[in-house]
Amino acid sequence: MIDHQDWMANILKNHRDEALNRVSELLSDTTTDENGCKLTNTKHRRKVRFRGGQTTAYRFIYCVKQNEALRFYEVIRHRCNNPLCINPDHLEVGDRRDNKHDDWLFAAYGVDPTFL
Structure with a gap:
């Protein structure tokens, strides 16, 4: 089984330009909604296969754009609360507790207040 942190660290160290090109391809193959979310034409969260x-897609894009190999327990939070969004401006890293807090904020306010 592949360790995702090691896999991403290898990509960032040895294949970053290729990964940046893949990110550009992913982002160009989206539509933008009224909230600025970049959405793929998939019904579920888009997956990316790259170098084994x-x-x-949103985790791949975040890691490559930020040049950061995340640990297993770190999650990508969607400030827009749209799990199908891959807009790098809407993504940030956190943990599962942060993610649950985001859910509560969205339930209470309809959006992350810092996103306004």
Whole structure:
């Protein structure tokens, strides 16, 4: 089984330009909604296969754009609360507790207040 942190660290160290090109391809193959979310034409979270590994498109995009290999317990939070969004401006890293807090904020206010 592949360790995702090691896989991403290898990509960032040895294949970053190729990964940046893949990110550009992913982002260009989207539509933008009224909230600025960049959405793929998939019904579920888009997956990306790259150099022997697979992850969600938003995690791949965040890691490559930020040049950061995340640990297993770190999650990508969607400030827009749209799990189908891959807009790098809407993504930030956190943990599962942060993610649950985001859910509560969205239930209470309809959006992350810092996003306004």
